[in-house]
Amino acid sequence: MRLVVQVKLLPTPEQAVALDATLRAANAAAIRVAALAFEARCFRNYDLRKAAYELIKAEFGLAAQAAQHVIKKVCDAYRTLHATLAAGHLGKPGTARRIKAESKPISFRPRAAQPYDDRCLSWQHHDRTVSIWTIAGRLRGIAFTGSDGQLALLAAHRRGESDLVCRDGLWFLHATIEVPDRPVAVPDGFLGTDLGIANIATTSDGVRHSGKVLNAVQHRHRELRRRLQAKKTKSAKRLLKRRRRKEARFAANVNHVIAKRIVTEAERTGRGIALEDLQGIRERVRLRKPQRVALHSWSFHQLGGFIAYKAARAGVAVIFVDPSYTSQQCSRCGHIDKLNRPDQDTFLCTSCGFAEHADVNAARNIAARGEVGWAVSHAADDAA
Structure with a gap:
């Protein structure tokens, strides 16, 4: 590696x-x-x-x-x-x-x-x-x-x-x-990880890493930049220059901590890690202007990269799955419906009545897709 x-x-x-x-x-x-x-x-x-x-x-x-x-x-x-x-x-x-x-x-x-x-x-x-x-x-x-x-x-x-x-x-x-590659251990199941904005990462075990502090810091930095840029004075420009990387360093540190906790838990329990393949999400998603700011400030790609390289160093399997409908699908019965999400935090299946936090439900769907994807890919390798 x-x-x-x-x-x-x-x-x-x-x-x-x-x-x-x-x-x-x-x-x-x-x-x-x-x-x-x-x-x-x-x-x-x-x-x-x-x-x-x-x-x-x-x-x-x-x-x-x-x-x-x-x-x-x-x-x-x-x-x-x-x-x-x-x-x-x-x-x-x-x-x-x-x-x-x-x-x-x-x-x-x-x-x-x-x-x-x-x-x-x-x-x-x-x-x-x-x-x-x-x-x-x-x-x-x-x-x-x-x-x-x-x-x-x-x-x-x-x-x-x-x-x-x-x-x-x-x-x-x-x-x-x-660094010499560490052999990837055969996973005993997968730890699904749903990446988001309100909660930076949520695992299928029900552990939620809140984005409240990070979002508050990013909002404070945006407002400070806006005020300093409006001043247009030399002292304001000097302050902007001094602070320009502070937000990025803070976000990177938060992502490192979260990634380490997720990889450590997967290694401890002998599982792999399943993540959504979110490549190109900024081009695919259509949002209102206030939401665009949050999406473009969201360092999900960095967090995914941190998880992937830390997992590789620990010999933990990582698989990326299709993110389609993971937030609308019931992790118990598989029913997919927009109405399953009455609000941001709640998942309530309109078919079987299963209720769970929305991000935890999505993480469980990701874990299930990870198990299927791993089985399919390694069955093909064994056949070859």
């Missing part, structure tokens, strides 16, 4: 200046390469290297490996853009948004992340320092720190590239690690 470990760098002021100059030079070079690629319609790494390699080494003072990484970063960015266009995520051909994306070269922020490989970056784990290439020469002895768990994973399993990142004046390295 491939994961990313973030460690914080603790450079001296002189080292920080050199790192900043390196990021700016690398991204200025990337902008130049992106313009060359756009003009020549040349997006393959090998072909683009022949056109841009010597140019950016001479013009921007980049070493050989750094120049190679800049060119690869540009090619990867164009590959992502073309895949996004092909998937229709920027609109249909001829729409203003798509034309804007297609009509100009890709750009890079002055402090966008820059990848490093083992030729440009070396780790001294015992001293907790790194040696890293910059345009001012090789910087040695830059201290780094992180949690004990992260540092242990880094020392034991680091593989491949690391990204140098500057965020809010702080320096980080995002290092790729490859």
Whole structure:
């Protein structure tokens, strides 16, 4: 399994200046390469290297490996853009948004992340320092720190590239690690998990993780942003800049805690985890404007991703099921009817009279679909 470990760098002021100059030079070079690629319609790494390699080494003072990484970063960015266009995520051909994306070269922020490989970056784990290439020469002895768990994973399993990142004046390295896959245990049933807004996650055991606190925090941040943006003063802009990631960090922490509890319970009871496949829900669902704000602030994809990777590390099976009618179907008799949901919280079957909290009922339907899906998929594997 491939994961990313973030460690914080603790450079001296002189080292920080050199790192900043390196990021700016690398991204200025990337902008130049992106313009060359756009003009020549040349997006393959090998072909683009022949056109841009010597140019950016001479013009921007980049070493050989750094120049190679800049060119690869540009090619990867164009590959992502073309895949996004092909998937229709920027609109249909001829729409203003798509034309804007297609009509100009890709750009890079002055402090966008820059990848490093083992030729440009070396780790001294015992001293907790790194040696890293910059345009001012090789910087040695830059201290780094992180949690004990992260540092242990880094020392034991680091593989491949690391990204140098500057965020809010702080320096980080995002290092790729490859943890050995843990065999997935054959599940004894499934723990269904219904993701929502009023309740962030509800399991088929009846455990509800309320979204009341998270929704209140998000509402408070929205109102604060609205008031500060209306002021348009320098102090308001400074405050907005300082607070811009605070809400996201809070939501991510809540999702981590919930995901860990769900995976721990599934592992303890020997079950797998069944989740709804909610991909594309924002495009499918039609809501009133106030509800759209809540939906687009809902980090369900992040929570699902956290559950999936934590389950993989624990050897817990995860299956994604069709979410259609899970909230309208009776988990006891299977009857589907809109009238089964008299209000947001209540499920009352119009056929058999079964009553339950709506999210718990939905989670039980998800668990049942998970068992069927697992049986079908593994019966096909056994037959093959």
